[in-house]
Structures are given as structure tokens and as C-alpha cells.
Amino acid sequence: xxxxxxxxxxxxxxxxxxxxxxxxxxxxxxxxxxxxxxxxxxxxxxxxxxxxxxxxxxxxxxxxxxxxxxxxxxxxxxxxxxxxxxxxxxxxxxxxxxxxxxxxxxxxxxxxxxxxx
Amino acid sequence: xxxxxxxxxxxxxxxxxxxxxxxxxxxxxxxxxxxxxxxxxxxxxxxxxxxxxxxxxxxxxxxxxxxxxxxxxxxxxxxxxxxxxxxxxxxxxxxxxxxxxxxxxxxxxxxxx
Numbered sequence: 739x740x741x742x743x744x745x746x747x748x749x750x751x752x753x754x755x756x757x758x759x760x761x762x763x764x765x766x767x768x769x770x771x772x773x774x775x776x777x778x779x780x781x782x783x784x785x786x787x788x789x790x791x792x793x794x795x796x797x798x799x800x801x802x803x804x805x806x807x808x809x810x811x812x813x814x815x816x817x818x819x820x821x822x823x824x825x826x827x828x829x830x831x832x833x834x835x836x837x838x839x840x841x842x843x844x845x846x847x848x849x850x851x852x853x854x855x
Numbered sequence: 856x857x858x859x860x861x862x863x864x865x866x867x868x869x870x871x872x873x874x875x876x877x878x879x880x881x882x883x884x885x886x887x888x889x890x891x892x893x894x895x896x897x898x899x900x901x902x903x904x905x906x907x908x909x910x911x912x913x914x915x916x917x918x919x920x921x922x923x924x925x926x927x928x929x930x931x932x933x934x935x936x937x938x939x940x941x942x943x944x945x946x947x948x949x950x951x952x953x954x955x956x957x958x959x960x961x962x963x964x965x966x967x968x
Binding site for chain 2: 771779780781782783786796828830843844845846847848849851
């Protein structure tokens with residue numbers, strides 16, 4: 739099973755600033771996913787990141803607000819830009835186990851808990 | 856469109872009681888996948904099970920069991936002889952393929968000693 743490390747694990751940020759979250763996987767994976775979990779809420783997919791191409795964003799999320807990088811098969815970053823208190827959430831990185839393209843087990847990092855003041 | 860409904864917002868039980876968490880899903884696809892995840896207070900998501908739409912066989916893993924019924928579009932999760940360590944938020948999720956998961960709202964399970 740994949741082991742996923744996220745940094746930072748938590749942070750307190752000021753309104754208007756930007757923060758980059760890192761996701762490191764211990765094995766090569768085709769697709770990486772970024773989810774958001776707002777306080778007391780469920781998880782919502784922000785975008786899918788493939789190496790070598792632009793991320794694919796879900797409805798309601800845009801690249802200017804959540805730019806994503808995927809420089810190689812084991813690493814990705816998500817930036818939360820121009821933060822407001824509404825961006826206070828847990829941001830989770832996820833990868834799929836397996837290369838078949840079938841929906842296998844999705845592994846999640848421990849999440850990055852952001853609080854915006 | 857995909858939708859997952861977990862009608863139980865919060866459940867409280869006493870240790871050793873059995874508890875069932877309900878999950879009802881909506882999808883137009885004939886091929887899809889259902890998941891359960893556990894999110895303990897520490898925050899990480901722990902994978903519990905994946906089931907594809909062609910496999911309606913119920914599954915038991917230790918104190919956990921899952922009941923998949925396509926006729927009612929349900930994928931319920933039962934914990935037998937609950938323990939305090941089972942206290943967590945449990946999420947049911949659905950994928951129509953392509954690795955995108957749609958999560959239910961989650962059910963908070965509190966197991967008291």
C-alpha cells in the first residue's frame with residue numbers, strides 16, 4: 739500500500755496570503771488527487787493531477803485559486819491562493835493503488851489542516 | 856448524477872453494542888464502485904472496503920461486515936460488538952470509474968464505555 743506524506747500537517751495563515759501544500763508518495767503513481775474537507779463536512783474533489791499535463795479541476799474550483807504542480811510520479815503540490823477564512827479546511831492528497839485504470843483502493847495522506855484568520 | 860446519502864448524522868452506542876451505518880447511493884451507471892472509509896479524530900482517512908457493482912456478496916472482516924443490496928441501492932456497514940476505538944467519522948463513497956470519488960456526508964459514531 740502507498741504511503742503518503744503531506745506537509746505542512748497544519749498551519750495558521752493570514753487572509754490574503756498563499757500557502758503551498760506538498761504531497762510525497764513512496765511509490766510512483768499515475769494519478770494524484772486533491773480533496774478538500776471543510777469543517778464538519780464531507781470530502782470534495784478539487785482536482786486530479788497527472789504528471790506532465792495540467793491538472794483537471796472539478797466544478798467550482800479554478801486553477802487561479804488552486805494551482806497544482808505535478809513535476810514527477812511521486813510528488814505534487816497544491817497552492818491555496820489569496821486565502822480567506824472560507825478556505826479554512828483540511829486538504830487531503832490521495833493516490834490510487836494500482837496501474838490498471840480501474841478504481842482501486844484510494845490511499846489518503848493525513849491531511850493538511852489550514853486555518854485562515 | 857452520482858449521489859451518496861448517509862442519513863445518520865451521528866450515532867451513539869455503548870460498548871459491545873452492534874451498530875449499523877446506512878449508505879444509500881444514486882448512479883446511472885451499471886458499473887460502479889462503493890467504498891467505506893474511517894476517519895478517526897487524528898484526521899487521516901483509513902480505507903475499509905471497496906466493492907464493485909457486480910459483486911453483491913456480503914463481506915465480513917472481523918467485527919466489520921457489509922451488506923450490499925443493488926435492489927435498494929444500499930451499502931450498509933455493521934460493526935459488531937463495538938469498541939471505543941471504533942469512535943470516528945465513517946464515510947461511504949461512490950465512484951463510476953475514473954477514480955473520482957463522491958463522498959457521503961459522513962456518520963459520526965461515538966462508542967461510550
